[in-house]
Amino acid sequence: MSPTAAYQELVDHKNYRYRGCAPDPDEPWLAAGSTEQDGKTVRVPLSAWSAPDLDGGEPQDVRIAREAAAIDVCVGCAVMVACARYANTVDADWHVTEPQGVLGGERGLDRHKRLIARRHEVVAAAPDARFDTDQKRAIIKALALRWDAREVAQVAGMDIRTANWQRSHLVRLLGLPKDATRMQLLEAAQARGLVQADWIRADDGTVPAVVTAMKAHPETVQGPRRTPGRRPGRAKFAAIEGQLDFDAELAALTAAPVAVVHSLPTAMPLEAAA
Ligand code: SF4
Structure with a gap:
């Protein structure tokens, strides 16, 4: 005020x-x-x-x-x-x-x-400059909206290897353990003003913050078996229930800027006085 x-x-x-x-x-x-x-x-x-x-x-x-x-x-x-x-x-x-x-x-x-x-x-x-890059902002926003590794990369507009490297880097920057979950990463990001709470789609708490293409979350990966002599087809992924409902709102949300605190507020609300 x-x-x-x-x-x-x-x-x-x-x-x-x-x-x-x-x-x-x-x-x-x-x-x-x-x-x-x-x-x-x-x-x-x-x-x-x-x-x-x-x-x-x-x-x-x-x-x-x-x-x-x-x-x-x-x-x-x-x-x-x-x-x-x-x-x-x-x-x-x-x-x-x-x-x-x-x-x-x-x-x-x-x-x-x-x-x-x-x-x-x-x-x-307040986030420091290490978080204030296009790729970091994109991957945080994508991670808030999706939990499948490929979809996170797709929404962030980068390949899965780059997306996972960014996720791993975020875990280190946020001071989280290597086995941190996606929700822990998002909570830490939210505490630093890197992501808005209403963007975050909660998972069941078991989705890891960092995955590799070969170790994707088991519930999300159902890749086809490779047939000898045939070029492998594109991997098929089963989304966790509810995840694909985001498509309509995704366009609007991803168009909005990430809330990043660059300066101190000019007014400080008072805690309720005793
Ligand atoms: S008595 Fe104290 S609390 Fe009341 S108006 Fe004066 S300064 Fe403010």
Whole structure:
């Protein structure tokens, strides 16, 4: 969500006028919300939500007490979730929208930490240049749609030997074991943003990620016996039930570009605030 949209959502909230940090109508330097301490109601000044502009900053113990008081009020605030969602949005340069002060029950430092954690997640999930080749994209897309080795190669537009080499290379790049299954490869590819979930046709979990022409998945290969003196005919393959139903949608799907993350998103959705 963009900062503007999140801010609008916050101020449009039906309880925004009752927010804890709204000025008290009778004592406008105090917050409308309050906290309890030792059974007594404690009023909190509005200045508790942001650091004072002091040379050398405020003493640490004062800052901790100030932030704790503001956070206590936030916790009882009717718009805390929307407030935190807005405060955690990021701008086009991937900077947190509200870097300072207490908002939504969090300090500016908390928002920075969350942003850094999200950055690492996104960077880890983004495919690197080794995946960003025409052949890699084609073979991943084909593998998502088909599980028969020849059909994968056919859909990818390459010969079966090249297709299998690409599959083997993908297994290595994705850090999977040699005996990884097709579904494991596709899950790893999906986690890196290399393939869309709705392209993936699930198999029974036994189809290997890497096959050779001679060791194709046993359920899919029924090659003809060679008759001495005769040129072998073209191998016949029996598709797993349901696989050949994809033809109609295949044309549309293969025409669509593979979703590859090349840059960080410009907005970060907030995890549901506690
Ligand atoms: S959550 Fe805190 S900062 Fe946000 S509106 Fe409520 S009291 Fe104010």
